[in-house]
Amino acid sequence: MFPFSFEWIWDMGHMVFHGGLWYALSIMGLGLTYCIIKAAVDTAKGKGGYHH
Amino acid sequence: MEKENSKKFGMVIDLDKCTGCGSCMVACMAENNIPFREDETDKLLSVSWMHVYRLTNVKPFPDTEECYLPRPCQHCEGHHGHSPCVSVCPATATDYDMDTGIVSQIYTRCFGCRYCMAACPYHVRQFNWWDPLWPDGMEKSLNPNVSVRMRGVVEKCSFCIHRYQLAKDQAYMEGRREIEEDEYQTACTQACPAGAITFGDLNNPKHAVYQMVKPDKKNGGKPKNPKAFRLLERLGTNAKVYYLSSREWVRRAGDNYLKTEGQAKHA
């Protein structure tokens, strides 16, 4: 999974596979972080309720 | 990639000589610490790296003929080392060694998903459904050069690779770089009373296995000897176990053919 495991090879397969993986994980992580931080800021600001 | 001096260990089994005595199976079990249970009636739950099949030509008496076919791991090379099992293992627990041509299995890496078993058409890969247990006292007779396997992992014939390692160590101690043909032989080869099994380097024209089958390197290792065949040649597994038989029906039993395909296909 990481370049420091001994079976790791810097070949096309590893780059494409793990590129896709980390891309997806980053989007999820960043998205979630954004939501949490914004929610904390909104709460601190005491924003009014939304209606979904 | 395969290096110039790399070896390709393989086996030739002469089915004309095999009597089906099962010595190879016994030798293999003892050599490789293969676990067994009190009740071994269901062979699909057993572990046997070397398994002897009984083939018949399905003809009524007096034309009935039989043939015994010992089946170790075929150590497929596939296309550039992509043997059926190696490419599917999700945890890199099995590997095709370009230096020896041996398909290895790392027991402590395997987590028992069994994808390799599904991928292998020869059923050489077997699962440890139970904890390995030996009768009291018998554990003292275990081979110290071969690790025992735990429940929940897949295992298979290794071409007695520990013997190769020992032979290489010996050669190193004696200041040699290469080992002789007879220094590395599998347990089944040595145990066969009929001398039906021959083992050696298919890349080395001096070795008996090479001379017996004359593998055609340019043609995916197909044997040039008309009496020789490999199991399921058509699937492209590129196996390193060759069989010899003088009987056409035996050679034909090695692979699947359409009814329209003539008898001469595998002459």
Place this chain on the structure above:
Amino acid sequence: MDSALIPEGVKRCPTWQFIIWIGVVGAVMMWGVFAILLVYIKGLNQTNMNNAYGFALWIWADLTVIALGGGAFFTGFLRYIIGKDELKHIINYAVLIGFICYSSALLILGFDVGQPLRAWFIFWHANVHSMLTEVAFCLTCYFGVLCIEYLPLALENRQIDKVPFFHHLSHNMHEIMAVFAATGAFLSFFHQGSLGGVPGVMFGRPFGFREGVLIWPWTFFLFTWSAAAGGPCFTILITKITEKAVRKKLVKDNVIELLAKISGWMLVGYMVAKIIDTWYWAAFTAPSKGFTLMDFYANNPGSVYGIWILIAEIGVCGVLPALILITDKGRKNRIALFLAVLLAVLGVCLNRWVMVLQVLAVPVLTFENWAQYLPSWQEIATTILPVAYGIIMISLSYRYLPVFPQERELNPIEAPVSQTQEQLPEPETPPAGAEPEPSPSGS
């Protein structure tokens, strides 16, 4: 007793009735848990798998729930990426069903492997050339996406929503849901496909092996396609079953019909591709390995793997439901619609069954016979477990969360909503949650 937790403006059964219901389903679930413990403690010898059937009921269940859970990604794709806005009324339920399916799949994988404590090796020592590695990575990531998609709904519980932070969090997550849905669609495309790749790449198994493009065998695309077609059918099927169970209409017909229509056309496309694939495989791929089509279907004990499977899969459970779903009349007829989605779901189940079990059952060595297999009770109990778990998850979610945005409108418990209000355009807000005007009472 729990009325404070129940969404406003909807009616739910009395608490005692709910507890009994959960108790009964929970007992079935505990049976499965007991079987899992047996498998963990004693090992896989508790199953009827063997060296010929390395994959069996569990892997089938795994592939099937993932395919059927495909309703979540495809409905999300249609709703957020393509912009089919009506589907917002069913997306919550699609996500919930997907969540149940995928968590079940991960659970099954957790006890299916021989050394569960080493299961993380699939990530740590990943072999990027293995289809199973791709499945494991995408599956786990996508389960994360489903959690993210399900979380805002859970946060909309009446009491949780009162906490300002959770209220804001839920709102913010709704706002950028399209980003998560797109990631989910990307991951789903690959893991659904990779599951198809599992049999497709096995060149030692002529029943499963297929040619393909680059590293992907045709089964890769067929599995993704069938999940996109069959998944929404499963969502519709479960919605219809839920409506029957609670004796209420929960989703308007136009929403169901839209999803059914899209599924129908997806199914048509899938069937065309599947038929071409089957023909090519029977006419070229298999013969090149020395097999005729009937070698795969004949001479097996009890015709368990007879040609009937292919006819059932492609004809009865493929072409027939596709034809029903693409016709306006078929979709509008309640029985026909129900039958069509049921058949489509069965078709997907059957496809996964043959692509797991028949692949292994067909003898490849000429001197071997068809392998036979009947699951043990432990395997059955552990496979029923996800069903019981799913029922509990649905029951809890339905009771305490605003899963169906149209429920109040379709089932007014006070004075009926005036006709004029019903004609109004839908408010431009995320799908689930409280109406602008507070309802007088819960139940």
